[in-house]
Amino acid sequence: MLDYSFSDEQELLRETAREFCEREIAPKIKQMINDRRMPTSIWKAMAKMNFLGMNVPEEYGGMGADPISTAIVAEEISRADPTASIPVLFLVDNAWSYLVSKYGTPGLKSELLPKVVKGEKIVGIASTEPNFGSDIGSMKSYAIEKDNKYIASGEKAYISLVRDIAEIGGGFVTVLKTDIKKRTDGVSLFYMPYDRSFDVTYLQEMGREGSSWAAYSFKDISIPKDYMLGKPNQGFKIIHEGFEFARGLISVISAGAALKSLENGVEYMKNREAFGKPIVKFQGLQFQLADHVARMEAARTIAYKALWMYAAEQKSGRFSRFQVSKEIAIAKLLTTT
Numbered sequence: 001m002l003d004y005s006f007s008d009e010q011e012l013l014r015e016t017a018r019e020f021c022e023r024e025i026a027p028k029i030k031q032m033i034n035d036r037r038m039p040t041s042i043w044k045a046m047a048k049m050n051f052l053g054m055n056v057p058e059e060y061g062g063m064g065a066d067p068i069s070t071a072i073v074a075e076e077i078s079r080a081d082p083t084a085s086i087p088v089l090f091l092v093d094n095a096w097s098y099l100v101s102k103y104g105t106p107g108l109k110s111e112l113l114p115k116v117v118k119g120e121k122i123v124g125i126a127s128t129e130p131n132f133g134s135d136i137g138s139m140k141s142y143a144i145e146k147d148n149k150y151i152a153s154g155e156k157a158y159i160s161l162v163r164d165i166a167e168i169g170g171g172f173v174t175v176l177k178t179d180i181k182k183r184t185d186g187v188s189l190f191y192m193p194y195d196r197s198f199d200v201t202y203l204q205e206m207g208r209e210g211s212s213w214a215a216y217s218f219k220d221i222s223i224p225k226d227y228m229l230g231k232p233n234q235g236f237k238i239i240h241e242g243f244e245f246a247r248g249l250i251s252v253i254s255a256g257a258a259l260k261s262l263e264n265g266v267e268y269m270k271n272r273e274a275f276g277k278p279i280v281k282f283q284g285l286q287f288q289l290a291d292h293v294a295r296m297e298a299a300r301t302i303a304y305k306a307l308w309m310y311a312a313e314q315k316s317g318r319f320s321r322f323q324v325s326k327e328i329a330i331a332k333l334l335t336t337t
Contacts, residue, residue, distance in 0.1 A: 004301070010072055017073045020049055021080035029081055032210040038085060043168070047119030051090065055098040060113035062101075067245060067311040070094055071304065074249050075256035082257055085210030089122075091249040092160055096173045097123040099242040100191060103229040108191060121170035125242065126156040126192070130215065136175055136236055137183030143176040143190065148225050152176055152192065155217035163202065163212030165194045175239060178232050189235035191227045192218075240321070241314070247328050248310055251303035254335040258296050262289070299334035306331040 006014070024045045032038055046052055054070045056062025063069075074094075078087040097116045100123060101109060115121040132138040141154020154176065165171065171193035179186030200216040230238045266289065269280035279285060306327040312318040 006068075006072070010069055013069055014072045014076060016049075017051070017076035018079070020045070020051075021076050025077065025080040025086060029083065029210075032081075032085065033083060036209050037212075038089065038164070038210040042086060043119055046090070047117070050117065052093055052119050053097045053101075053113060053116040053123075054094055056101050056113045056117055060101070060109060061117040062113065067248065067307045067314070068304065071249055071252040071307050075252045078253040078256035079260040081210075082261065083207055083209050084253065084257065085208045087253040087257075088208060088211055088250075089161060089164065091246055091253065092124055093122050095242050095246040095249060096125050098245060099173055099189075099229060099238065102241070103189070103238055104191065105226045105228070107226045112191065115169070120168070122161055122165045122168055123170055123191070124159065124161045124165055124172040125246075126159050126172035127175040127239065128156060128158045130155060130157040136187055136239070139175060139177060139187070140180075141174075141176050142180055143178055143188065143223065145178070145225070150176075150178075150190065150223045150225060150228070152190070152221045152223055153219045155215065157215040158203070159214055159216065161212060162194075162200060162214035162216060166200075170194060173229065173239075173242065175235060182233070184236040186233055187235040187239075188232050189229040189238055190223050191229065192221065192223055195221055197221070240325070244310055244324060244328050247332050248303065248307040251306065251328070251331040251335040252300070255296060255300035255303050258335070259300065262292055262296065265289075295334075299331070302327070303331040303335055 025042055028039050028042060050063050051073055053062045054065040054073065056064070058064045074087055074090055077090055078084065081087060093116065097113065101113060104112070112121060112123070116123055127136065128134055129139050129141060132140070141152070141156065143150040143152040159172070171191055174190050174192040176188055176190055177186050178188040195218065198216040198218050200214050203213045203215065205213050229235070266280065269285065270278050272279050306324070309319045309324050309327050313321065313324045
């Protein structure tokens with residue numbers, strides 16, 4: 001028997017998140033757009049609500065939340081911030097801190113994750129490179145093992161949250177070649193703390209006014225061996241778990257923002273009059289509304305289904321990685337186009 005309902009705990013989480021977003025986020029969006037940066041008060045408030053590193057296990061101070069619960073909070077944030085600045089920050093920090101909690105060494109997890117939950121550090125993702133986009137096998141950034149550490153050099157482009165991480169603290173789950181003769185079989189993952197020696201070029205975005213975006217290069221950066229995620233040359237398999245989680249969250253975020261925009265549009269149509277009556281009464285506009293609602297609700301349902309499959313695959317292997325990837329790709333297509 002199919003049951004499309006959320007649990008009582010998840011409904012309570014949604015109610016709590018919606019009240020928080022209406023109180024702490026929505027009133028500050030205009031200020032954020034004008035300043036082109038997220039108010040620090042929002043970040044601190046999210047930390048107090050345990051909305052940072054939600055998936056981090058309880059032993060490190062997190063909620064140990066499942067992907068569906070994380071998506072519920074992401075959706076509510078997207079309803080409050082139409083620029084997608086704070087939703088993207090939320091999804092990046094949660095998706096990649098989750099990967100650290102799953103594949104990081106005990107030392108790295110103990111050092112980093114409690115600070116992520118408290119909002120003292122942010123975990124970003126650095127994979128894209130200027131000449132190769134997201135073609136991970138062709139990337140040139142590399143790390144050479146030396147003594148009990150790795151020495152990394154290279155460049156990354158179109159990286160989210162660089163300014164935020166530079167100011168608040170933290171680093172990036174970084175894709176580096178540890179065997180330059182190989183393609184994806186030579187890729188490893190590291191947590192690379194932000195370093196003041198990075199040569200950073202900030203980029204201007206259309207939208208996401210409260211979030212930073214940048215390219216940066218680095219040379220001879222020392223990374224403790226303990227900061228590797230998983231095993232050497234196994235990074236390609238691992239990173240896709242993070243990408244799938246992030247894509248699932250962006251699908252829910254996109255659906256949430258679209259539905260909220262539709263709600264705002266309907267309210268406007270109720271108050272805007274033409275020919276002596278609200279324009280929402282015109283059948284031609286009702287046809288368009290019905291079409292939009294049908295498409296958005298279908299896309300939202302697929303997005304939650306995809307994350308449900310992701311959660312089941314992570315927990316018990318109920319679904320194959322291919323099945324999960326396919327469903328998340330469908331969800332992202334339907335919610336972002």
